[in-house]
Amino acid sequence: MATFVGRRAGVRSARASAPNATLLVTYDPTVLSPEDVVSMVRTDVPSARQPVAAAEPDGRAALVCGGLALGLSLVGAPPLLTSALLTASALPIVSRAVTALREEHQLSADALDATAIGILLARGDVATAALTASLIAGGEHIRARTARRSQGALAGLLAAQGRFAWVMRGRRKERVLAELVEPGDVVVTYPGELLVVDGVVLRGRALVDQKTLTGESAPVLKTPGSAAYASTVVTDGRLYVKAQAVGRRTRAAVIVQLLADAPLHDTRLANYARRYADRLVLPTFALAGGLFVLSGNVTRAVSVLIIDFATGIRVSAPTTVLAAMTAAVHADILIKGGRALEQLAAVDTLVFDKTGTLTEGRPRVTQVHSLDPTVSRAELLRLAAAAEQRLSHPAAEAIVHAAQRAGAVIPERGDLHFAVGLGVRAGIEGHTVHVGSARYLARQQVTLGEDARVVADEAGRRGASTVFVANDGRLLGAVSYADVPRAEAQRVIGALRSRGIKHFVMVTGDNAGVARFVAGELGIDDVEAEVFPERKAEIVRELQQRGHVVGVIGDGINDSPALAYADVSISLKAASEVARETADIVLHGDLTGLPVAVDIAREALDVIRQNLVVVGAPNAAGMVLAALGGVGPVGATALNNGSSIAAALNGLRPLLRRGASSVSSPDAQTRRADWRRPASG
Secondary structure, eight states: OHHHHHTSTTEEEEEEETTTTEEEEEEOTTTOOHHHHHHHHHHHOGGGGSOOOOOOOOSHHHHHHHHHHHHHHHTTOOHHHHHHHHHHHHHHHHHHHHHHHHHSOSOOHHHHHHHHHHHHHHTTOHHHHHHHHHHHHHHHHHHHHTOOOOHHHHHHHHHTTOSEEEEEETTEEEEEEGGGOOTTOEEEEOTTOBOOSEEEEEEEEEEEEOHHHHOOSSOEEEOTTOEEOTTOEEEEEEEEEEEEEOGGGSHHHHHHHHHHHSOOOOOSOOSHHHHHHHHTHHHHHHHHHHHHHHHOOHHHHHHHHHSOSHHHHHHHHHHHHHHHHHHHHHTTEEEOOHHHHHHHHHOOEEEEOIIIIIBOSSOEEEEEEEOSTTSOHHHHHHHHHHHHTTOOSHHHHHHHHHHHHTTOOOOOEEEEEEETTTEEEEEETTEEEEEEOHHHHHHTTOOOHHHHHHHHHHHHHTTOEEEEEEETTEEEEEEEEEOOBOTTHHHHHHHHHHTTOOEEEEEOSSOHHHHHHHHHHHTOOEEEOSOOHHHHHHHHHHHHHTTOOEEEEOOSGGGHHHHHHSSEEEEETTSOHHHHHHOSEEESSOTTHHHHHHHHHHHHHHHHHHHHHHHHHHHHHHHHHHHTTSSOHHHHHHHHHHHHHHHHHHHTGGGGOOOOOTTOOTTHHHHHHHHHSOBOO
């Protein structure tokens, strides 16, 4: 398919990937339009009209057959059996060589491998041929397993939009399938339910958690006239939303489309080692043929063919990748393939999401301010927690959690009145306690005064929100809360700077003031705030167009488009499923794993470079000796396989890696606990 499309006028290049079921076409926009390309594929390419074939083999069967052939040949099994197993192991190599010759009109390293295995088999050296085939099959198996698969994540995202919805039909509500909702329908959404449409609020008042879609750290108050979005969750209150966009027209569906349209790169180890080996294939064949023509000596020609650079390089590179991936797993890091290692080693720009990535993802009490000299901060926090207990608002949870950590005995409350997005009134120990915003307390006839305004302004400058606490109409104080930076975030960014990564960008859907404060705390100068997911992807592409190698670190559905378009994408174990599936690298611990991952990637690339010399030097010497008749087939095999084994063993060096992240420290947990404690003030 790629060859057929690549020959058409206006097409600059075309590359197909069977594991990813994708065709990447680069075309001249002055000659073709996107519609022309789609039409070309659909109508002119025969295979595009056929049912999708099964994914290409991952090398597992060939690996098993090669291993059996090797083992049986060493114990003296019948040659017919071992030869049959060897043939089965070598068939994928021959198939790839024929395909490259037919479709790309070039001799690949597979052709050299197939020829070498054929010669070894013809000479009766089944063990060496089986070892060669097994090593190659193992490399292909590793490469096949690194293919990015996002289809399951896309399906999960679509499912997250909600399977059912309550729709107004006259004066009654009907529960219908979400896909049956149409524009103009009025959808009713209750606490804990997902919105399934984009639209405008007609009636109701509710707090909506938009974190997964926009990255905002705190729920947003929705009132009549507010915009509402699919895949967001009503946490308190009830909304009547008139649908404006449904199904694939919602913002959540746009994210799915962005992921589907993202470029899926070839997952084979696309580095200089493979290209170097491929470039030497034709000269090797030419040298062997020339020697045979000039000397008539088959032994010399066979010896030259046996001494190939491709096998050692193709085996040692994936061996190094596998060893690096294993070392990463020991450090609680999942790296999904060789391309991820290669790109991470080259990264010069990191784009961070804020909420849940650089911050903890949920509010913590940061300050408790007593504005009444007769009331201690502990008493103030105790009363606030009593009023807020068992409410689902994140601020309420933060206050109750802080009181519990401080060891407060929280009394039971009596009567309760909760105003969504404003505050709460509760009967506590015979008194009436109000906890809420400045506007709410003003409505309850509580005088705030200048000190209260100063506290709120100062908290706002530090990226925090503030609720005030009053008892029987008398202001007692205030509690400030914020989604605080992760304890390790500042040290991680410093460690990354020390590794030569200088450009850091925070991209978030959260409030600009909050984003700038968090960025300032962490030493990040470049901030893009209040952006939707599609803009995040645009920012990544703009950085790439300026020549940067961009890594993106995110954890939410809203980060997925940026993750998909990044040169290398990184997520956290606690992230949304779609973010984990999209990411090339998943940190199973906290952010301290990021500098470790960079170190592992760079060390792996260094080993691969070393293996170019380990393979290249002895094989170059052996080729000269073979051409001059200095070594025969046996010596050539020893040199070739010896250098391959040496390179493979060197490729295992990442497994010897020891030590944790340089940003870790014994008192990290203590600092994290201290950060979460309510500060004095």
